[in-house]
Amino acid sequence: MAQLSGQPRARFVEAMFAQIAGRYDLMNRLMTLGRDQGWRRFAASQVALPPGGRALDVGTGTGDLALALGREERTSLVVGLDFCQPMLAQGQAKVSLLEKNRVVFVLGDALRLPFGDDQFDGVTNAFTLRNVTSIPQAMLEMRRVAKPGGKVVCLEVCRPRRGVLRLCHHLYFYRLVPLLGRIVAGNPGAYSYLPNSATNFPAPVTLKTLMEEAGLRAVTYRLLSLGAVAVHTGTK
Numbered sequence: 001m002a003q004l005s006g007q008p009r010a011r012f013v014e015a016m017f018a019q020i021a022g023r024y025d026l027m028n029r030l031m032t033l034g035r036d037q038g039w040r041r042f043a044a045s046q047v048a049l050p051p052g053g054r055a056l057d058v059g060t061g062t063g064d065l066a067l068a069l070g071r072e073e074r075t076s077l078v079v080g081l082d083f084c085q086p087m088l089a090q091g092q093a094k095v096s097l098l099e100k101n102r103v104v105f106v107l108g109d110a111l112r113l114p115f116g117d118d119q120f121d122g123v124t125n126a127f128t129l130r131n132v133t134s135i136p137q138a139m140l141e142m143r144r145v146a147k148p149g150g151k152v153v154c155l156e157v158c159r160p161r162r163g164v165l166r167l168c169h170h171l172y173f174y175r176l177v178p179l180l181g182r183i184v185a186g187n188p189g190a191y192s193y194l195p196n197s198a199t200n201f202p203a204p205v206t207l208k209t210l211m212e213e214a215g216l217r218a219v220t221y222r223l224l225s226l227g228a229v230a231v232h233t234g235t236k
Ligand SMILES: C[S@@+](CC[C@H](N)C(=O)[O-])C[C@H]1O[C@@H](n2cnc3c(N)ncnc32)[C@H](O)[C@@H]1O
Pocket: 010, 013, 014, 017, 058, 059, 060, 061, 062, 063, 064, 065, 081, 082, 083, 084, 087, 108, 109, 110, 111, 125, 126, 127, 128, 131, 132, 133
């Protein structure tokens, strides 16, 4: 996997998520000790949609962030986009009456979004950027489809920088998570890929720069859960 890039890497990522789609949500709850949905709610609140606002969630997977956005009263439509159909099918099965007319799922590529310019009041992604083959290209695409003044919000894992927290994080992600993946998802490979993808992911300050280089302004970020994740927000 380490040597893969471009299309072969994208196909590898898609196939891996297809394999774990059925256990993805359960693994998320277990791995984060139930914190992940709170992180997504926080990310959704940072989008600050206007009344009747339309949002796009990129790499929506099983749709949890799209659904969090869909529950916000001001939302009129959320499009959840992913290139992995089995992940989207899990999301579709979770859409309740409340979000029925507000949340739709679309098969597509984050690096070539199938939308025109200036379409969405807010664009989000959660744990997606680690998996795309080009973060700058994904960022440019999210900025392109956002309306002027619209927000782009990114939720991603990060690694505590030093000390005991970093050691605990390392042991947890590199030892416990693959073990959980073996037991719960029956797929230790996928859950070894996960910490490795986080290892090479840019630090929060670097991601902020990448967002600025994509043309977003007023970029800020907030660390949550002792720096386990970061939520970046930028404005088009
Ligand atoms: C770790 S999951 C995150 C899912 C969801 N956002 C969440 O909060 O749990 C990453 C998702 O990104 C999707 N993905 C990765 N690269 C993509 C691309 N180029 N285009 C669309 N989806 C992509 C994968 O299929 C997967 O569903």
